[in-house]
Amino acid sequence: MLVERFNLPAAAAPSPAPSERDAETVQFAQAALTSAKREGLQLAVRARCVALVVIGCLIMVINPAWEQLYYVALLGLFALIGWAQVRIGRVGLSRPELALLFCDLALLTYLIVVPNPFGASHWPVAMQYHFGNFIYFFVLLAGATLAYTWRTVIAVGMWTTALWLIGIAWVWWQPDRDPALTARIAAATGSDERLFAMISPSAIGFHVRVQEIVVFLIVAATLALAVRRSNDLLVRHAAVERERGNLARYFSPNVVAELSKQDEPLKQVRTQHVAVLFVDIVGFTAFADARSPQEVVRTLREFHGLMEQEVFRHSGTLDKYLGDGLMATFGTPFAGEHDASNALRCAQAMIAAAERWNDQRAASGEPKLHVSFGLHYGPVVLGDLGQTCLEFAVIGATVNVASRLEALTRTFDCALVASDDLVSQAKAELGGAAATFQSLEAREARAVRGIQQPISIWTQPRGA
Numbered sequence: 001m002l003v004e005r006f007n008l009p010a011a012a013a014p015s016p017a018p019s020e021r022d023a024e025t026v027q028f029a030q031a032a033l034t035s036a037k038r039e040g041l042q043l044a045v046r047a048r049c050v051a052l053v054v055i056g057c058l059i060m061v062i063n064p065a066w067e068q069l070y071y072v073a074l075l076g077l078f079a080l081i082g083w084a085q086v087r088i089g090r091v092g093l094s095r096p097e098l099a100l101l102f103c104d105l106a107l108l109t110y111l112i113v114v115p116n117p118f119g120a121s122h123w124p125v126a127m128q129y130h131f132g133n134f135i136y137f138f139v140l141l142a143g144a145t146l147a148y149t150w151r152t153v154i155a156v157g158m159w160t161t162a163l164w165l166i167g168i169a170w171v172w173w174q175p176d177r178d179p180a181l182t183a184r185i186a187a188a189t190g191s192d193e194r195l196f197a198m199i200s201p202s203a204i205g206f207h208v209r210v211q212e213i214v215v216f217l218i219v220a221a222t223l224a225l226a227v228r229r230s231n232d233l234l235v236r237h238a239a240v241e242r243e244r245g246n247l248a249r250y251f252s253p254n255v256v257a258e259l260s261k262q263d264e265p266l267k268q269v270r271t272q273h274v275a276v277l278f279v280d281i282v283g284f285t286a287f288a289d290a291r292s293p294q295e296v297v298r299t300l301r302e303f304h305g306l307m308e309q310e311v312f313r314h315s316g317t318l319d320k321y322l323g324d325g326l327m328a329t330f331g332t333p334f335a336g337e338h339d340a341s342n343a344l345r346c347a348q349a350m351i352a353a354a355e356r357w358n359d360q361r362a363a364s365g366e367p368k369l370h371v372s373f374g375l376h377y378g379p380v381v382l383g384d385l386g387q388t389c390l391e392f393a394v395i396g397a398t399v400n401v402a403s404r405l406e407a408l409t410r411t412f413d414c415a416l417v418a419s420d421d422l423v424s425q426a427k428a429e430l431g432g433a434a435a436t437f438q439s440l441e442a443r444e445a446r447a448v449r450g451i452q453q454p455i456s457i458w459t460q461p462r463g464a
Helices: 016-062 066-088 095-113 125-131 133-147 150-172 179-189 193-199 206-250 253-259 284-289 293-313 339-363 397-412 420-430
Strands: 270-281 317-322 325-330 371-385 391-395 416-419 441-446 455-460
Touching: 016 066, 016 133, 066 095, 095 125, 095 133, 095 150, 125 150, 133 150, 133 206, 150 206, 179 193, 270 284, 270 293, 270 339, 270 397, 284 293, 293 317, 293 325, 293 339, 325 339, 325 397, 339 371, 339 416, 339 420, 371 397, 371 420, 397 416, 397 455, 416 420, 420 455
Parallel strands: 371 416
Antiparallel strands: 270 325, 270 371, 317 325, 371 391, 416 455, 441 455
């Protein structure tokens, strides 16, 4: 395969998560390679046009004769081939592209080896090698590195070698000789055989031709290595973008930017204070039993989309979806100065978003859904869990308390229950007079299952 699509290795692990990650890497890599191929072809054609103009002017300057218009006209064929390459270029094995590349090299070989049919002077065919035009092959080789894979660059080197050898063989078999001219040059050079071999009109100069081929192959191999390294870097960049995309599913954009600057920050197991938010749709099981799976999934997608948006807007981390609810944290993976207040404001923004959503549902003749929220602030343990399929986990009593407080919303028939620990921390961050606290109502301490001491709580009614 010469002009080919990169085949990225599939995950060997049996668990689905690694293959999903590899599939995402392939997706990003294919998109990046497609874009790079298209940009490379366009750049190569622009470079080709500039080179053709320069070469055309150079030909006329070096040999200002009307017969040189023959070569200038044939330069238009190279421009046409470049245009065709852009039109049919794609990522993957493309035989038409390979044919056009071969036509490039074959046309150049013809121009270099075959004398100008409109030339006024008649020289032996071997005189074509005395003009040193092999260097123009390097122009085509350089253009190939802009748009094609390393294997294609190697192919250009091999094709050039084969065509050049064919050209040498054709010239060697030509009966076109000028013995009289050769004799005069031999008499002028005397016994200096090396000088005679250099300027003899019938000499092909096999050692020079071999040197041209060897140097060209060395340059082609070097450029192929550079192209391969560049493509490897492109795939690695795609993997990095995939990892960044995965982070963006869980963390707010500012946290993703911070994570991308550090080496494996999530693997550092540590304890820190975090605000934990639980969200749940009240009575969703009964709602789902009376509806089709498609309607249930559509409803959950709408709900999760609204809640997720608020989590990220308030610099939170989406820890996980819990069926018809979700868990979010604030202060992960890095603690901030407004974690508790961000969590409280996020919950209140979620309440408002849920109310707007319910208004839309009511306008469409769909029943309203009550959403409940539980908030707590305290120490948690952070770190990766698992060995093959990793999950960034937030564990500890603070998480359990937040979940229990969300369940208390049924007891108080309210939208939100927050611990006094969270509200006190939020007041310390914002000041007690902030409008954020006006809708909250202090309650007596309540016993929470799994916690020895009663917890002072605050509630916010529905529709506040």
